[in-house]
Amino acid sequence: MTTRICVFEGDDAAPEAVTATCGLLTSLDVDLEFTTPHVGGHADALRAGTLPEELRSAIESADTVLFGAGSDLHATILRYLRWEYGGGTYANLRPVCHFEGATSPLSDPEGIDYLVVRENLEGLYVRAEGDLPEAAGTLDATSVGGTSLKDLGPGQYALRVTSEAHTRRFARFACETAADRVEETQPIRLTCATKSNVLPGTDGLFERTVERTAAEYDQLTYEHLHVDDAAQRLVTDPRRFDVIVTPNFAGDVLSDVGAGTTGGLGVAPSGCYGDDVAYFEPVHGSAPDIAGEGSINPTATLLSAAMLLEYVGAPAEATRLVRAIEATYRDGASLTPDQGGTATTEAFTAAVTDHL
Structure with missing residues (x-):
């Protein structure tokens, strides 16, 4: 049965890791179909905070989503995936595991x-902020260090x-x-x-x-x-x-x-889960400082893809991929600069493919 994956490559250096990951996934024994919507053509709408119907439809018609690290252009897509997709992806799983050979x-x-299970929608991240005088009018009995809010003067507050x-x-x-x-x-x-x-x-x-x-x-x-x-x-x-x-x-x-x-954020994967949906993304940012160099470490994206495989019912292939990544680190000959090596993104991914 074909698993449909909607892919957002992300910004800056992130597409280099996502492209390498998708290429590797095609070598596994699982039937995957990739859809990569054209984001650049919707730049004005996305920067204005509007998710175009074409992108929404691509997400909703897929079985799951692989999301590369994004900056301003992809922020609207990420907000949709987190707070609206399937009613909200309220649980963020972030595995932390050391591979022999990683820095x-x-x-x-x-x-x-170990596994960090992070609440994904509430706390301070509801993004409800405002002027302190506004809060002081509502919470006039609240004090900060003995000083009432109304006496603090201008400032900002955040709702938790x-x-x-x-x-x-x-x-x-x-x-x-x-x-x-x-x-x-x-x-x-x-x-x-x-x-x-x-x-x-x-x-x-x-x-x-x-x-x-x-x-x-x-x-x-x-x-x-x-x-x-x-x-x-x-x-x-x-x-x-x-x-x-x-x-x-x-x-x-x-x-x-x-x-x-x-080993740093270059080896940190994650998955965000709702009741009936999930999407997967590396923990790291889009790495604008190394965009175009072909040196971004794809490990976090590859491991996020392994979590995706587990989610769509291909645990054997997920384990196979993780074991190949482990072997690449243990071998040590094809590590990226963040891990003390000189390999390119492409060379690292090729080494993982060889270990498959």
């Missing part, structure tokens, strides 16, 4: 292998949101995802990371909801860490983690900390 500032990164129904839905997804990682009788440690000691309302609700949900799963061992404590443990004791469940902002930060210990 790391740690003396012993071997065995780092944690809704009960959404958090319950997210917590269920996170626990189901963690339970799927259980092997035989070995329990999985599920770590909820928040700042509930400072934000007992929003983060407290998040923490309590995850804890209650995790209690329904005998194969999960639950713990809570304050996010600052979790951050330092990602560096000092990363092998203790199996699955980390976090609110939006904290998950964004923690997953980048994890990437820093395993």
Whole structure:
């Protein structure tokens, strides 16, 4: 059965990684059909915040989406994928895994292998901001360091949101995802990371909801860490983690900390999941500083594609791809500059293909 993939190549250097990835995917034993909508012809509408019907139709008619890193031109597409596609892709999975041969500032990164499950739609990322005088008129009893909001003068505020129904839905997804990682009788440690000691309302609700949900799963061992404590443990004791469940902002930060210990953002993949849809993208940005050089590391995009294969029901091919990437790092002869090598994007991808 053919799997239809809508591909957005992204901006700057990102298309180089996406093109290489799609070329490699055609060599796998899975029936894939790629559609790459022409984005440049809709530049004015996209920059004005409007998603043209042609692009919306391309997304909706596909089985899933592979999204390269984007900047201003692709921001409208990304907003649609996150907040509207399938009712919203509310769970962001960011695996953190070290491959032998990848660069790391740690003396012993071997065995780092955990998953960050990040809430993807709420928290500070609802993008609800405004003038402080406006907030002061509504929250006149609120104070900052003993000074009421109305006395702070000009400034800006941001609204941080944690809704009960959404958090319950997210917590269920996170626990189901963690339970799927259980092997035989070995329990999985599920770590909820928040700042509930400072934000007992929003983060407290998040923490309590995850804890209650995790209690329904005998194969999960639950713990809570304050996010600052979790951050330092990602560096000092990363092998203790199996699955980390976090609110939006904290998950964004923690997953980048994890990437820093395993080879950088060039090796960091992600997938964003809703109830019935998902799309996949590297964690890194569009890398404008190396656009056109042919040196961007495609690992994050390749690993995102492996997550895509898992999602569309091709787990054997997903595993095969990951093993080929592992072998390429272990061999060390075709690594990109960010990993201390001199290989081009094309040469790295060719090496992965050879290891298939």
